[in-house]
Amino acid sequence: MLQVKNLTKIYDGGVKALNNVTFDAPKGQFLAVIGLSGSGKSTLLRCINRLIDPTEGQILWNGEDITAANPEEMRRIRRKIGMVFQHFNLVHRSKVLTNVLAGRLGYVNPAWSLLNRFPKEDMAKALQQLERVGIADKANQRADELSGGQQQRVGIARALMQDPEIILADEPVASLDPVLAHSIMKHLEEINKKDGVTVLCSLHFLDLVHRYADRVIALNEGKLVFEGLPSEIDDKKFKDIYGRDAERVG
Amino acid sequence: MKEPNKNEKKSSPWKSLGTGLAVLAGLIVYAYGFQITKIDLEQLRSERRQESLVRVTRALAQPDIFEYEQVAEAFTAPVYVTCPADGGIVEAPDTSGPYVTVTPSCAEPGEMVTVEGFKFVPNSSGPVRFVPGSDPTNVVELGNDTATTDADGSFAVAIKLPKRPSDEVQFIRVTMRRNVGTPQFTQTARDTWNKIIETVFLALLATTLGTILAIPLSFIAARNLMKSVRSPLTSISLSLLGWPLGIAVGYLLVSWVGTLSAPFAENIPVNVLFVVLTPILASLGLRWALPEEETSKPNKTTQILRLIVLFITVLVAFYGLFQLAHLAINVGLLGIAGLGSLAFLGNFLFQLGDIIAITTPVLGGLATGSALSSFLGRTGQRASERLAPSAIRLLNILFATLAGATLFGLFGWLVEWLYQIGQSVYVLWGPLIVGGLLGLVIALITKPKDTLSTGMVIYYVTRTILNGLRSVEALVMAIVFVIAVGIGPFAGVMALGLHTIVSLAKLYSEQVESIQPGPLEAIQATGANRLQTIIYAVIPQIVPPYISYTMYRWDINVRMSTIIGFVGGGGIGFLLQQNINLLNYRAASAQMLAIAIVVASMDYISSMLREKYV
Ligand SMILES: Nc1ncnc2c1ncn2[C@@H]1O[C@H](COP(=O)(O)OP(=O)(O)O)[C@@H](O)[C@H]1O
Ligand SMILES: [Mg+2]
Numbered sequence: 001m002l003q004v005k006n007l008t009k010i011y012d013g014g015v016k017a018l019n020n021v022t023f024d025a026p027k028g029q030f031l032a033v034i035g036l037s038g039s040g041k042s043t044l045l046r047c048i049n050r051l052i053d054p055t056e057g058q059i060l061w062n063g064e065d066i067t068a069a070n071p072e073e074m075r076r077i078r079r080k081i082g083m084v085f086q087h088f089n090l091v092h093r094s095k096v097l098t099n100v101l102a103g104r105l106g107y108v109n110p111a112w113s114l115l116n117r118f119p120k121e122d123m124a125k126a127l128q129q130l131e132r133v134g135i136a137d138k139a140n141q142r143a144d145e146l147s148g149g150q151q152q153r154v155g156i157a158r159a160l161m162q163d164p165e166i167i168l169a170d171e172p173v174a175s176l177d178p179v180l181a182h183s184i185m186k187h188l189e190e191i192n193k194k195d196g197v198t199v200l201c202s203l204h205f206l207d208l209v210h211r212y213a214d215r216v217i218a219l220n221e222g223k224l225v226f227e228g229l230p231s232e233i234d235d236k237k238f239k240d241i242y243g244r245d246a247e248r249v250g
Numbered sequence: 251m252k253e254p255n256k257n258e259k260k261s262s263p264w265k266s267l268g269t270g271l272a273v274l275a276g277l278i279v280y281a282y283g284f285q286i287t288k289i290d291l292e293q294l295r296s297e298r299r300q301e302s303l304v305r306v307t308r309a310l311a312q313p314d315i316f317e318y319e320q321v322a323e324a325f326t327a328p329v330y331v332t333c334p335a336d337g338g339i340v341e342a343p344d345t346s347g348p349y350v351t352v353t354p355s356c357a358e359p360g361e362m363v364t365v366e367g368f369k370f371v372p373n374s375s376g377p378v379r380f381v382p383g384s385d386p387t388n389v390v391e392l393g394n395d396t397a398t399t400d401a402d403g404s405f406a407v408a409i410k411l412p413k414r415p416s417d418e419v420q421f422i423r424v425t426m427r428r429n430v431g432t433p434q435f436t437q438t439a440r441d442t443w444n445k446i447i448e449t450v451f452l453a454l455l456a457t458t459l460g461t462i463l464a465i466p467l468s469f470i471a472a473r474n475l476m477k478s479v480r481s482p483l484t485s486i487s488l489s490l491l492g493w494p495l496g497i498a499v500g501y502l503l504v505s506w507v508g509t510l511s512a513p514f515a516e517n518i519p520v521n522v523l524f525v526v527l528t529p530i531l532a533s534l535g536l537r538w539a540l541p542e543e544e545t546s547k548p549n550k551t552t553q554i555l556r557l558i559v560l561f562i563t564v565l566v567a568f569y570g571l572f573q574l575a576h577l578a579i580n581v582g583l584l585g586i587a588g589l590g591s592l593a594f595l596g597n598f599l600f601q602l603g604d605i606i607a608i609t610t611p612v613l614g615g616l617a618t619g620s621a622l623s624s625f626l627g628r629t630g631q632r633a634s635e636r637l638a639p640s641a642i643r644l645l646n647i648l649f650a651t652l653a654g655a656t657l658f659g660l661f662g663w664l665v666e667w668l669y670q671i672g673q674s675v676y677v678l679w680g681p682l683i684v685g686g687l688l689g690l691v692i693a694l695i696t697k698p699k700d701t702l703s704t705g706m707v708i709y710y711v712t713r714t715i716l717n718g719l720r721s722v723e724a725l726v727m728a729i730v731f732v733i734a735v736g737i738g739p740f741a742g743v744m745a746l747g748l749h750t751i752v753s754l755a756k757l758y759s760e761q762v763e764s765i766q767p768g769p770l771e772a773i774q775a776t777g778a779n780r781l782q783t784i785i786y787a788v789i790p791q792i793v794p795p796y797i798s799y800t801m802y803r804w805d806i807n808v809r810m811s812t813i814i815g816f817v818g819g820g821g822i823g824f825l826l827q828q829n830i831n832l833l834n835y836r837a838a839s840a841q842m843l844a845i846a847i848v849v850a851s852m853d854y855i856s857s858m859l860r861e862k863y864v
Pocket of ligand 1: 016
C-alpha cells in the first residue's frame with residue numbers, strides 16, 4: 001500500500017511542480033496518472049522513489065515514511081520499487097544482459113558487483129526475465145542495437161529483476177508507435193494481474209487509460225484535479241484535466 | 251511609408267573618430283611588439299649570419315647516421331731531387347691499379363713538380379707527402395699538400411720539392427682513404443636510438459600513470475556526480491577526523507606487517523609459497539565476509555565476526571604484497587646477474603618489487619584512512635538521524651571543533667615543515683585555535699538536522715587544485731622534479747605524469763558532466779549505491795571519449811618527452827641540446843630526424859587506432 005500525503009515539490013528555480021497532492025495506491029492496483037505535459041507526472045513518480053527529494057509532505061510505503069529514510073534504508077526501499085522510463089534509460093554501450101542484471105544492484109554485495117560479478121541465480125533469473133518479455137535471443141547484444149520496443153522490454157526486465165512490489169512507469173509508451181505501445185502495456189498488465197505488482201503508470205492517451213487502468217488520478221499544474229475510475233472521466237472532467245481548449249480524440 | 255529602423259547604425263563623426271583611434275592604437279601595439287621581439291630583417295641579410303646559416307643548414311642536411319669503415323692505402327712514385335747525370339729516368343708505374351706519377355721525374359730543391367694520380371676512387375682525398383731517402387716505406391714525411399680526386403678518380407697537385415738533395419732515388423707518397431664494406435651506424439646514431447627508445451617509454455609511462463590516476467579524480471571533479479553528495483555536519487567532521495587517524499594507524503600497521511615478512515625476505519621458495527597462498531586465503535576470507543547477496547540483515551555476532559575476518563584478510567593480503575615485493579626483488583637480482591643482454595628484465599622486476607615495497611605501507615595508510623573515514627562518517631550519519639536535535643547540536647559542536655582544529659593543526663605542521671618558522675604560536679597553537687573556532691562557528695550556524703553539501707566543497711577544491719596545477723607547464727614541473735629526484739628520465743616521467751593527471755582529469759570530468767542523465771537515474775532507481783552507479787551507468791558511457799582523450803594525451807606526451815630533456819628530464823632532448831651547444835650540427839640533425847620520425851609515426855598510429863575504436 002502506497003500513501004501519498006500533502007506532497008509538494010518546489011524546484012530550485014521556484015517552479016511548484018506538485019501542489020499538496022494526496023492519494024492512495026492500494027496493493028495490486030493499476031493506477032494511471034494523467035495530465036498535460038508539464039503537469040507534474042514525472043515529478044510525482046520520481047518523488048516516490050526519491051530520485052527527487054520532495055519539499056513537503058509524506059510518502060508512506062507499507063507504513064514506512066520514504067521521505068524520512070536515510071541513504072541505506074533508501075537503498076533497501078528502492079530495490080522493491082521498479083521503474084520504467086519513457087526513454088528506456090538503458091546503458092547503451094552495455095550488453096542487454098548487463099542492463100537487466102543491473103536490476104539486482106540493490107541486492108548484491110556492492111564489493112562483488114564492482115567487479116561485474118553476479119551470483120549464478122541472478123544470471124539465470126535475468127535470462128528468465130528476458131524470456132518472459134520475449135527477447136531472450138538478444139541477451140548478448142549491445143543495448144543500443146535494439147529497437148525502441150525491444151529496449152523498453154529490457155527496461156521492464158530490469159525492473160522485474162528487482163522483485164518489485166510496485167512499478168513506477170513514467171509514460172512507458174510515449175516514444176513508441178501504437179502497436180508496440182499495446183504490447184508493452186500488456187506486459188505491464190500481466191505483471192500487475194499475475195504477480196500482483198502494484199503499477200503506477202503515467203499515460204498520455206485516454207484510450208490506454210480506459211483499456212488498462214483500474215483507477216486514474218489526474219494532475220493539472222501540480223494539483224490533483226481528478227481521482228476515480230476511468231469511466232468517470234466525462235466531458236466536463238476532461239476539460240478540467242486537459243484545459244478548456246482540449247478536444248477529445250481518444 | 252517606411253518606418254525608420256531604430257536599430258540601423260547611424261554614421262557619425264564620433265564613430266569615425268573612434269575607428270581611427272582604434273586603428274592607431276592597434277598600430278602602436280604592433281610597433282611596440284616589433285621592438286620588444288627585436289624583429290630585425292637586417293640581421294638576416296648580414297654576411298656573417300648568412301654564412302653560418304648556410305654552414306648549419308648544410309650540416310643539418312647531412313645527419314650523422316651512417317659511416318663506412320675506411321682504409322688508407324699509400325701509393326708512391328719515385329723522384330730525384332737534383333737531377334742525376336743520367337737524367338733521372340724512372341721506371342714506368344704499374345697502371346693496372348691506381349697509380350701516381352711525378353712530372354718531371356727530377357728537379358732541383360725548391361722547384362715545383364706536378365703529382366698526378368689516376369684510377370683512384372672518385373671524390374676521395376688524402377695527403378701528398380715527400381718521403382726522403384731510398385726506402386718508400388720510410389716513416390719520415392715532409393710537406394703539407396692534399397690531393398682530391400675528381401669524378402674520374404684522377405687528380406693533379408703541384409708540390410714544392412723540399413731542400414733534401416740526394417743522389418739516391420726519393421719518393422712522393424699519396425695516401426688515399428677509401429670506404430670499404432657496407433655502411434655502419436655511427437656512434438651518434440646508436441646513442442640517438444637509445445635515447446629515442448627512452449623517450450618513447452618516458453611518454454608511455456607518463457601517459458599510463460597519468461591516465462590511471464586521472465580517472466578517479468575525474469569523478470570527484472564532475473559536478474553532476476558530486477552535487478547530490480550531502481551529509482550532516484557530525485558525519486563530515488568525523489570522516490575528516492578519520493582520514494589522518496586512519497592513515498597514521500594504517501601506515502604503522504602495514505609497516506609492522508612488513509617487518510613480519512622481513513625474516514623471509516631472502517628466501518625465494520618461501521616468497522613463492524606466500525605469493526601463491528595469500529591470494530587464496532584472502533579470497534576465501536573475502537567470500538565468507540562479503541556474501542554475494544543477502545536478503546535479510548545478519549545478526550550482530552555475525553557482523554562482528556565478519557569484520558574481524560575482513561580485518562585479518564586484509565592484513566594477510568598486505569603480507570602477501572610484501573612477499574610479492576621480496577619475490578620480485580630476489581628474482582630481479584638473479585635476472586640482473588644471469589640474463590646477460592636481457593638483464594633489463596631483471597632490473598624491471600627489481601624496480602617493480604622496490605616500488606611495491608615502498609608503496610604498500612602508503613597504500614595501507616590510504617586504505618585504512620578511507621575505511622575509517624567512511625565508517626566514522628556513517629556512524630555520524632546514523633547518529634544525526636537518530637538523536638534529538640539538541641544532542642546533535644552538541645555532537646556537531648564537539649566534532650566540528652575537533653575536526654577544524656585537527657585540519658588546521660596539520661596545515662600548521664606542514665607550514666612548519668616547509669618554512670621552519672619554529673614559533674609554536676604560528677604553527678601549532680594559532681592554527682589549532684583558529685581551526686577549532688571555525689569549526690565551532692560552522693557548528694553553531696548549522697541547524698542540527700541540516701545537511702551540508704560536502705560534494706560541492708570537494709568538487710570546488712579539486713577543480714581549483716587541478717586548474718592551478720594545469721597552468722604550470724610540464725617543462726617547469728620537470729625542473730622541479732629534476733631538483734627533487736635528480737637529472738634523468740625519472741624526473742621526466744614524474745613531471746609529464748603529473749601534468750597528464752591534471753589535464754586529463756579536467757578533460758575526463760567534462761565528459762562525465764556531459765553523460766546522459768537517464769541511465770544514471772535508472773541505475774540509481776534500482777537501489778544501487780554511489781560506486782555501483784558509477785561503475786554501471788557512468789563508466790560505460792565515458793569509455794569512448796576517455797580512449798580518445800588518452801590518445802590525444804599520448805600524442806602530446808610523445809612530443810613533450812622529446813624536449814623535456816632540455817631541462818634534464820631524460821629522453822632525446824638532452825642529447826639534442828648538448829649537440830646544439832657543442833655546435834655539432836650533424837649529430838643534432840640525426841636527433842631531429844629521429845624526433846620527426848617518432849612523432850609522425852606515433853601520430854599516425856594513434857589516429858589509426860582512434861578511427862578504429864572510437
Ligand atoms: N529539474 C527541474 N528543475 C526545475 N524545474 C523542473 C525540473 N523538472 C521539471 N521541472 C518543471 O516542473 C514542472 C513539472 O514537470 P514534469 O514533472 O516533468 O511534468 P510532466 O512529466 O507531467 O510532463 C514543469 O513545469 C517543469 O518545467
Ligand atoms: Mg514527464
